[in-house]
Amino acid sequence: MPTLDFETLWLPAEQAYSLSLKNLGTGAIRGFRLCFSGSCQVDATAVAEGGTVGRTLSTFTELLPPEGFVLEPGATWTITIKGLGFALQHWTDGARGAYLAFDDGSTLALTTSPTQRMGGNAAPKRGVEPFPVPANAPVPVSVIPWPNHVAVSGRNAVPPGLTLVTDGAKATAAATAFTRLVEALFAVEGIVRPAEEGGMPVHLHRRDGFAAEAYEVTFSPGSVTIAASTETGLFYGLVTLGQVLRGARHFPQTYSFPAEGRIADVPAMGWRGLHLDVARQFYGEAEIKRLLAILAWNKLNRFHWHLSDDEAWRVEIDAYTALTEVGAWRGHGLAIPPLLGTGPERSGGYYTKAAIREIVAYGREIGIEIVPEIDVPGHCHALQQAIPDLRDPQEKGSYFSVQGFPDNCLNPAREKTYEVMETILRELIELFPFRTIHIGADEVPIGAWSGSPEALAKLRAIGGDAMAEAHAKRLNVITNTHGADAIEGSGAAALQALFLERVQKFLAAEGCITGGWQEAAHGNVIDKEATYLCGWRDVAVSAALAGEGYSMVVCPGQAYYLDMAHSPDWDEPGASWAGASTPEATYAFDPIAGWSAAQKEKLRGVQACIWSEPMLDRAVFDRLVFPRLSAIAETGWTQPEHKSWERFRASAGLMPALYS
Template sequence: MSIQNRSALELETSWTPATEGRAMAYALRLKNNSGETLREFRLCVSGPGRVDPTTAVEGGEVGARLSNFTELLPPDGFALEPGESWTITVHGLSWSFKHWTDGARSAYLAFPDGRTLAVSAAPTKLTGGNAPLKRGVEAYPVPAAAPAPMSIIPWPNDVSVSGRRPVPAGFALVAEGAEPEQAARAFTALTEALFAVEGIIRPVSEGGVPVQLLLKDVLGPEAYEIAFSTASVSISAATRTGLLYGLVTLGQIWRGARHFPDTYSFPSDGHIFDAPSMGWRGLHLDVARQFYGEAEIRKLLAILAWNKLNRFHWHLSDDEAWRVEIDAYPALTEIGAWRGEGLAIPPLLGTGPEKSGGYYTKAAIRGIVADARTFGIEIVPEIDVPGHCFAMQQAIPSLRDPQEKGSYYSVQGFPDNCINPAREETYAVLEAIFAELIDLFPFKTIHVGADEVPIGAWSGSPEALAKLRDMNGDAMSEAHARRLNVITNTHGADAIDGSGAAVLQAIFLARVQNFLATQGCVTGGWEEAAHGNVIDKEKVYLCGWRDVQVSAALAGEGYSMVVCPGQAYYLDMANSPDWDEPGASWAGWSAPEMTYAFDPVAGWSDAQKMNLRGVQACIWSEAMTDRAVFDRLVFPRLSAIAETGWTKKERKSWDRFKASAGLMPVLYGYPLS
């Protein structure tokens, strides 16, 4: 068989929601446009959507399945003749589809001899009519008249300017001393990364207006002042980062006036005094579900700096992949970084049968960390443990109790995906991994995940049950053993309080945090790390992802909190409930204006606010099956969260923000289609 043309095999999928008297239906129609008859094949598809393993199926049956990867099998003896189609209809999913990106994003045929054939997979259609599918950045045109005279995001906290002067051709930076010189180099690199041909930085010989960079020790570490006059511009700050932020503001003013001179002006007189409202203004990026190359990470960091975001939470491991080179365990990247037909990790989330994926070498990471620090950004690496470890376990199988029996499943459909807290080898492996990470990431903050451990985790492990018995007695150990092979965590992935799984996770986290503390590190975790209340609150911070009420309660218990609620700050959530929008929906949806208006500390007491570290946008990559979808979901909501973290609430204005949002840089630049 030598079918080469991808379009010779086509997969059309449709989604019919359940109604009264009618079950949901996910129909997959394979069309054979080739000239050959197809026999003994498996149709392999991957999500994000997940087929329920116990579902009713018409036209075939479900074969092997792992999370969002599913094999669909035709009836015995079936032959798909040229010009004919085969339809299989699934009536059960892990969750109902809401958006066009939920359905199959990749497909191929696999044969008993190991051969595969590519299948063209069209976006899933909604039965009953479809609007054009949305990809790329929503246009936010600059209006003829804007609510503010200058284009700046995040908006400064004290602006007192007047007049209008001709827009300079660019700026010649005048810097004396180490900090000003470093700020000048950083801003030059930043503008070259984002706006190379615009010439924001140019010498006096090309018309560049001198900009003095001055040190002023009385200002805060990220604060700055800009002074405008008809003859000069100066920027004052106490640190290199403060000077860089002042230059970013100046560059934004320049770009607005340069590109839209009828709307925005360059002031001839006055001052800007500015400082951030929150110390932690972050972005989380999941590179396990989808891989982003070094060049993409570097440009994304430049975009963060242009938004005055100062933390990059790098989610380097999950069930689907391991992405960081570790000398002590090369199998982590040799096995865990790749997906494909016949590999330890099958195609997932839109990848195909070919080997795909990647990882970051130590050399690449050192360069990325250096770039980030130049831009005032500290990087926090995350190795997600003890759950979300399917890929890690494929590389290091001894992290599972060899006598463990039965199975439990994560909320994402991965079996037995938690490394075992009762095994000494677990800690030996982790300490070796963390030691190498600490050497790579000088911020000395390591995020350990601790989220979504299934309530049935380790219920078939004799070692874990013995540890439970030692810690909490026979009753808890026996109760936990009864969860073996019980389907758990189909809803409420964090509802493990009081369970044996929570006790075992607490034992694990206490030991891991103690190790990191001995290395001088702060430990980060998702909100579930508070289970058991065993970690040292003085040396930890938590990311509150569910809602502001949970984050407030944890802050009231003394935890330092970064607020990143799924319903507003998870940038994989769709922009609207409409089918034609890409993205996820489990936490709801949030249009850019809703994200902008969201108050991350609504209802918090003054005492709780004392434990607010800041805010963070989170990009989870399950729905990011193409880069135009990434652009659509991330921008301009990333800038909306950046302004919440920087600008005082009373100084915010959606109309002013919207007028400038179209001037902010995006990662790929796909227009709305």
């Protein structure tokens, strides 16, 4: 077996990416291609020195040495690429996985270290940034998100745990859910324990008069009482009490377990969510369940589950088994090649219907409703690999998405498109009882369907000859850079509107609310009373859409996209296209700055978004997500006048992370 050293180097002055392969073995190596993937893309117009660029697909690239090249023992082959889709900004942008593909069909995986940058490197940052609990905090108890009324005093002896005493079915269900939650997050701490083990009595009472998620915690020297009108309210009261207990137990010099007083609380916003992309990187059932537990500990109540994209299809659909047989996997020689750092081996996965039912039930138990997303009509490369007859058989030429996928959009002019969509959606509706289905609608390329006779005929019928002829001229024009959502008024927007109107009407007839990214507003055809939009571009765009009557969940990329790096520094992981945001900046961000009173009437709430391109390394996940997730949770729950960065940072280190 050959022994090789593989290194990569970013040359910022030259805007070039250099990859070097050194033969450390005793035999010559010939007849190979170097294949790599990461977050970076190599453009179709890229040029290479020392070899040539072969096949590319989004973040997958093949590099070919010169014809007849032989890598002799001790020799190094270097190939330098100019023309990446974007300049590398962070160590996670470069190659994360690489291998050699030989002419005989075999492969050899290469050990891939983080890309170095010419001009200086610090050690790559991974894992949660430490937030030490100080000796003195601005408040007597540790709670995130901070409650809206806290009036407590005195110091009780910190109890070993809590003995939950219930007076009815809702209280019992809340106690059961909380017990399961703390066992999942803090298994050895014994937060819930019987009186025989020293547990302090906690009396749970269902009482009328509270808002749906509101609660009240009352402290007395020998016991605690929690009151709420709903099971979720009682559960959230227990979460607050559990946080108070952990703070006082682990940092008694800083935080107390009150002897008396009261905490009264109600959320500022009804929708407090997290979006997770499981298409770019796959997360197993155990990871999803622990993540849901962390959401509940942060009093987040919506999980937006991004189940499909160009890179993969992740949900079992009985009617189309190829979706998971083909679309859930990638690797060398498969329909989907290695992407985003995966290697030549078959990798990926999907969620069975049984697993989804278990996850949905667990989420509902701890106050979380789950919204599935199937991203259409764009972002459908994986779907089309599994069901190839969705494409117009007479379509010619190509268009490219901003992520570098060719011809990745479902054709709105084909009846087969709706047959497949409605079949898939019916199976999804059966799995997700919240009856809110997100259909994406983002980043359709402006050249989409420009080579499809069926689409052009439909466009001619709905938009006239001039629009159809103008759209046909976009054929084979590279449109995968800049302005990915700037399609308003184009033929692509008109065709997408046709698709969205029909799919949204189908969902409404099935009793469902339709979710979409902000691009779903193109054409202004969807029923605003049965739809909500996720505003990802910036606060001004979300405000404008709210002014047009759309119900909005605000998730601006510059602050609430948790794949964005903490800073522009090379040693930080993550992306940078929307900027950088430290935990403090995320905490301070006002998602409705400048909104009018009328616009605020259309606000559903806020949502953090995790896009998984840089998340192959799970320590990168932890660094990027925590504590920024808690910062957004507090914005969704706590009234602005009660927010305090100094108070928040004093408790942030007590909040759980997914892996660390």
